[in-house]
Amino acid sequence: MAEIAEKITLDATDLRILDMLQADASLTNQALAAAVHTSPATCLRRVKRLRESGVIESLVALLSPERLGAGLTAIVEVTLDRQGAEHLAAFEARAVAEPSVQQVYRVSPGPDFVLVLQVADMPAYHALVQQLFTQDANVRNLKAFFSVFRAKFAPRLSLPTSAPPGP
Structure with missing residues (x-):
């Protein structure tokens, strides 16, 4: 039986964090916080929440086959x-x-x-x-x-440009 994922509310800061991590998951918390214009403590707390909620499934390195x-x-x-x-x-x-x-x-x-x-x-x-x-x-x-040629490989999700309106 498939699990139904619980919907999580994301704000503009969460979306910026997700966008940055999709581009480079090796960023330090300090660098990520600076890039998304928030404090390191807030950034760390938000990333932890995104991981615990399952929005961030894993952080990986993409290798060249x-x-x-x-x-x-x-x-x-x-x-x-x-x-x-x-x-x-x-x-x-x-x-x-x-x-x-x-x-x-x-x-x-x-x-x-x-x-x-x-x-x-x-x-x-x-x-x-x-x-x-x-x-x-x-x-x-x-x-x-x-495959005879890989024109694109981008395991990246398109994110909304802003947070969806609340209920």
């Missing part, structure tokens, strides 16, 4: 034979547990899942297919798309 030997990106559509809740959950758990699977989406209509994979090369892709899909008797169909 090519420079680290993982230059093949595949977007894979997966259709299962049986779509009962337990079958969907079982496949999802296997996909999520695989480190080469970067993103997992249940989708509708069409395939049951869309996965984004990052592997070294085609032999590594074939090994992953064998392990994750071929050995699963419930996987009916796969359709893979291979």
Whole structure:
């Protein structure tokens, strides 16, 4: 059962903090506070609230797949034979547990899942297919798309320019 996220009220300062952290999550609290025109104590308190509320899920470093030997990106559509809740959950758990699977989406209509994979090369892709899909008797169909050029990769959310009006 999916959790319903509790709506959090964000003001203009919260939005500036989020915008700055999306651009550079390595900013010190002092630098972040200066950039959003607030005191370091206020900034720290707000970031803590944004993390505790789940608005900030995590702070990460984005790495270059090519420079680290993982230059093949595949977007894979997966259709299962049986779509009962337990079958969907079982496949999802296997996909999520695989480190080469970067993103997992249940989708509708069409395939049951869309996965984004990052592997070294085609032999590594074939090994992953064998392990994750071929050995699963419930996987009916796969359709893979291979990236030949990444024009944009920006895991950044568009934020409102100002806080929405209150109730």
